[in-house]
Amino acid sequence: MSEIINVPADLRDWAVSWPEYAPVDITPEELLPQALKREVPFWAEGADTPDAVTDWAQRQASALVPFQRDAKGWPLHPAGRTGRTGRNLGRWGENQAADPIVIAGTGSNRRLLLITRDDIREEAIPGGMVDPGEIAPAALVRELREETSVDLSDHRPIILGRDVVDDWRQSDHAWVASTSALYVLPAIVTATAADDALDATWYPAGSMAALETAIAAAGRTLYAAHRPLIARALAHLAQ
Template identity: 75%
Template sequence: MNKTTETVPAALRSWSVSWPEYKPADVTPSELLPEALARQVPGWAEAAATPADVRDWARRQAAALVPFQLDAQGWPLHPEGRTGRTGRNLGKWGENAAADPIVVAGTGRDRRLLLITRDDIHEEAIPGGMVDPGETAPAALVRELQEETGIDLSEHQPTILGCDLVDDWRNSDQAWVASTSALYLLPTTVTAVAADDALDATWWPFGSLDELDNAITTAGRTLYAAHRPLLHRALEHLAK
């Protein structure tokens, strides 16, 4: 997790509140600094060294899962306000669209949830990832699941649960993650094999968030906090 994160008081979170002393920590990694981008652009990132180098803000705003505004100099502003971080530790400035397939098998006491162990933060998380340029969210849901667990659900019709901001550890004032989450229901568990960005793929008890938490904690692991709201929504849908 990022150790430079500052705590932003709730009263100062909104962009409409003046805070002249605000000095967010820059979380830009070395490979995304302007001098590095001038030499080589990573395959997962855009070449724009700053938001001023982005020429399609109107298109990005129109396509955003969660609406956002630009400041007086034309730079994007996190939809929920100040984060205590500036710069970019994501592929794009502004919104970075992700897809999170929530795969649930069985019913009642036998209900299980598929999670992966992420290789970046070593926590249990939904097997999702970023939507590729030109890719649709439904296609990204299928691709990410197959890449990280080996499970092909291209013939299954999921239930789209929502489009939400994700409290991702890489978020900053100018770059953040918003995700399309979808629920896949299977009659029984299927074999999952960790690959790509996953260190492990595991089926966990999913009668409730408490049951999930207890199982993960007992195994000496940690649930990725940013995905808790998505899992809570899935449980609400299953309870209907």
């Protein structure tokens, strides 16, 4: 991945003038204009720039997190400048994801189900993108089942939030907003990694410190974008 320019906190806001801003294009080869003319990946839309998107009003109206567009009509990341331009996600603008946070047990005996992602080799919530025509509750169940074989279709989760997440593929004009939901089980169940998960593990999660210690002891790393989602789930349980 190309080196990304640092965006100082005082220049992140789109309303702040920064004439010298020169974000790095992170578009992978398969999403470049010439490649899209030959073949559009099954997971992506065929628009090579936001100019080719015709339903911006609908996308803004249905967004989990409100966003604006610039003078060209291009979508702007709700959190401001990222240091990246182009697209390394399926859609321009908001890409909706679903993140099921599954916790079993209580107190210091709590366990959290995480997968090892095959793209970044880090421990993460077993979630993923909402498919076209799908709604978040269905995506939560589907992603969990596809990646861990755990079927919680008969459980009603607690929706914890709908937020932009700090996904490694984000850019100024394409980002991820996730519906995160908490599933609470009385005890752990068998989980088997599948799809784009290399492993599925129940980690001690009596606290964030306990979780991070356990992950480090296993020689692994927690995906940074999911840390605040997990911390919020544990805080909810501690209330």
